[in-house]
Amino acid sequence: MELIKVGERTYYIKNNTNIGVYKVDDENVYIIDSGNDKEAGRKILKLINEQGWKIEGIVSTHSNADHIGGNKYIQDRTYCDVLANKIEKSFTDYPILEPSFLYGGYPFKDLRNKFLYAKESQAIDIIHELPDGLEYFTLKGHFFDMIGLKTCDNVYFLADSLFSEETITKYHLFYIYDVKEYLNTLEWLKTLDGKLYIPSHCNATEDISSLIEINKNKVNEIIEKIYNLCETESTFEDILKRIFDIYKLTMNVNQYVLIGSTVKSYLSYLCDEGRITYEFKNNKMFWKKV
Numbered sequence: 001m002e003l004i005k006v007g008e009r010t011y012y013i014k015n016n017t018n019i020g021v022y023k024v025d026d027e028n029v030y031i032i033d034s035g036n037d038k039e040a041g042r043k044i045l046k047l048i049n050e051q052g053w054k055i056e057g058i059v060s061t062h063s064n065a066d067h068i069g070g071n072k073y074i075q076d077r078t079y080c081d082v083l084a085n086k087i088e089k090s091f092t093d094y095p096i097l098e099p100s101f102l103y104g105g106y107p108f109k110d111l112r113n114k115f116l117y118a119k120e121s122q123a124i125d126i127i128h129e130l131p132d133g134l135e136y137f138t139l140k141g142h143f144f145d146m147i148g149l150k151t152c153d154n155v156y157f158l159a160d161s162l163f164s165e166e167t168i169t170k171y172h173l174f175y176i177y178d179v180k181e182y183l184n185t186l187e188w189l190k191t192l193d194g195k196l197y198i199p200s201h202c203n204a205t206e207d208i209s210s211l212i213e214i215n216k217n218k219v220n221e222i223i224e225k226i227y228n229l230c231e232t233e234s235t236f237e238d239i240l241k242r243i244f245d246i247y248k249l250t251m252n253v254n255q256y257v258l259i260g261s262t263v264k265s266y267l268s269y270l271c272d273e274g275r276i277t278y279e280f281k282n283n284k285m286f287w288k289k290v
Contacts, residue, residue, distance in 0.1 A: 007153025034070030041070025063091030141182025
């Protein structure tokens, strides 16, 4: 992990999940997210301690396990607050909700892994306190009540509202809970005028315009792929398999629930837009074009 200064009071730790660091004063910092597990939390805390700082709080952009996985390790050792927004607070307090939600039932043992099921930490609602110079804004679409953060240095931490071109080229699909809101968020991001933008899984950049278009184009591509797969009556499982085949992806248990949930979100979007409908035959649910 590498600590990088990007403003008078703003830093970030370059990692698989980038971690924001905001200096409240000479001694205390808030971090933004905590990585994917205990080991990430340990490394973050070690890096912060080496600077002579103390972690006063963790601001969680959202409750996916790769963003709150280090919470418990850090909170147990620093007694810091964990701040989360609305539904994200519930998932942070009770992380069994994530694999349960993704699977649609009690998650069997192989789904109760660190990539989907973080250790629980005790969160408070973000509306109660944020230090001066740090403000949050909503980023709907990727997860229920995801937020981003802006610091007084005009640096924006954008959570999972944008994915890198490399990730999109390799995997094509990335997790989306609400397709319509995700597209709305991409349009809203165009209005920002920041000094620097730091998505969670991309390199920091001074210009996000091309990244917005890459994400938008891929989402619209997936919409049309799934719409065309409904030319013939198809079950969800049929559509999921065809999507994996089209993009030459390999199914595993994590991908089944993450991409499976995402494909369902695309189907919901197309249904709400009036482009597809569903029908039950022989106790099976089929999707088809209108």
